[in-house]
Amino acid sequence: MRRILVTGGLGQIGSELVPYLRDKYGYENVIVADIREPGEDVGPFVKLDVRREEDIIKVIRENDIDTIYHLAAILSARGEQNPQLAFDVNIRGLYAILEAGRKTGVERIMVPSSIAAFGPETPKNNTPNDTILKPRTMYGISKVTGELLGLYYWEKYGLDVRGVRYPGIISWKAPPGGGTTDYAVEMFYYALKGEKYTCFLREDAVLPMMYMPDAIKAITMLAEAPSENLIHRTDFNIQAMSFSPRELEEEIKKYVDFEVEYRPDYRQKIADSWPRSLDDSAARREWGWKPDYDLQAMVKDMIENLRRKLGV
Numbered sequence: 001m002r003r004i005l006v007t008g009g010l011g012q013i014g015s016e017l018v019p020y021l022r023d024k025y026g027y028e029n030v031i032v033a034d035i036r037e038p039g040e041d042v043g044p045f046v047k048l049d050v051r052r053e054e055d056i057i058k059v060i061r062e063n064d065i066d067t068i069y070h071l072a073a074i075l076s077a078r079g080e081q082n083p084q085l086a087f088d089v090n091i092r093g094l095y096a097i098l099e100a101g102r103k104t105g106v107e108r109i110m111v112p113s114s115i116a117a118f119g120p121e122t123p124k125n126n127t128p129n130d131t132i133l134k135p136r137t138m139y140g141i142s143k144v145t146g147e148l149l150g151l152y153y154w155e156k157y158g159l160d161v162r163g164v165r166y167p168g169i170i171s172w173k174a175p176p177g178g179g180t181t182d183y184a185v186e187m188f189y190y191a192l193k194g195e196k197y198t199c200f201l202r203e204d205a206v207l208p209m210m211y212m213p214d215a216i217k218a219i220t221m222l223a224e225a226p227s228e229n230l231i232h233r234t235d236f237n238i239q240a241m242s243f244s245p246r247e248l249e250e251e252i253k254k255y256v257d258f259e260v261e262y263r264p265d266y267r268q269k270i271a272d273s274w275p276r277s278l279d280d281s282a283a284r285r286e287w288g289w290k291p292d293y294d295l296q297a298m299v300k301d302m303i304e305n306l307r308r309k310l311g312v
């Protein structure tokens with residue numbers, strides 16, 4: 001049986017990962033940690049700033065934690081507005097988690113990376129797993145740092161750090177936290193409320209995306225993969241679907257009348273430095289990765305769930 005701590009557990013991914021882990025490992029065995037207070041009852045919870053190593057060590061010891069899903073982070077768009085905060089939380093915070101994990105003998109730490117680890121020189125189509133990593137955003141720099149530090153702690157200390165490079169994640173339960181692909185979630189809300197949407201990316205900005213059930217499937221499959229099968233550890237490409245804002249708009253229009261205006265802002269520059277699609281053969285080979293949702297299946301499920309949630 002595992003005792004799991006989920007940092008940043010109130011965020012977009014944590015809100016859906018935590019119920020999944022509680023179903024699998026037991027309600028009381030999964031503890032949510034976040035810097036903000038929950039707005040509702042979220043079960044076992046601790047308020048924790050991941051930059052404070054002593055506090056992390058205390059939480060690990062008091063709760064007998066053996067596995068950490070480290071989701072606390074400042075995302076790409078927010079990170080470009082406050083790069084100092086992104087460095088502090090994403091790099092200093094990760095270092096504190098790794099050190100706390102090493103000192104207390106934690107067995108496994110899952111640390112999501114991102115397609116933001118790539119940069120303008122990276123091949124854009126079917127991007128290889130092992131390729132040029134020269135990101136120009138503080139967020140991307142923190143993700144490459146995380147991949148390398150995770151590998152270092154594994155090889156030097158046997159602390160089993162693993163991670164996938166998430167693309168843009170689409171979901172309906174919790175709002176996204178300030179990324180460059182947030183437009184994809186916002187579009188659904190505006191469409192279903194019958195409001196015009198102004199998109200902050202260009203209509204032809206193709207990016208890799210993933211529906212939340214696949215994001216949860218990926219990180220939990222990798223967490224449980226036999227160690228001896230893994231050649232990579234902290235840097236797996238995973239691909240599910242790639243589309244442009246215009247293609248998403250057209251797919252949503254199969255369900256509702258909808259108007260979108262395209263007015264790219266500073267986030268377009270971030271998107272321009274990211275790949276359009278990823279070669280995920282390493283993840284497929286080493287731990288059996290396979291997505292369940294393409295664009296059509298995702299849009300159908302999003303519309304059904306959001307209609308119910310919003311009562312429209």
Ligand SMILES: NC(=O)c1ccc[n+]([C@@H]2O[C@H](COP(=O)([O-])OP(=O)(O)OC[C@H]3O[C@@H](n4cnc5c(N)ncnc54)[C@H](O)[C@@H]3O)[C@@H](O)[C@H]2O)c1
Nearest residue numbers: 008010011012013035049050072073112114166168169177
């Ligand atoms: N959502 C995506 O599209 C996406 C894509 C690629 C990678 N990722 C990665 O997945 C992970 C989780 O992302 P998410 O979308 O759930 O992010 P999110 O912004 O929705 O949630 C992050 C959570 O971290 C918390 N947090 C911020 N600073 C903290 C601190 N100092 N101490 C403790 N908690 C703190 C926030 O309160 C928030 O609840 C991150 O590492 C992110 O980089 C997400």
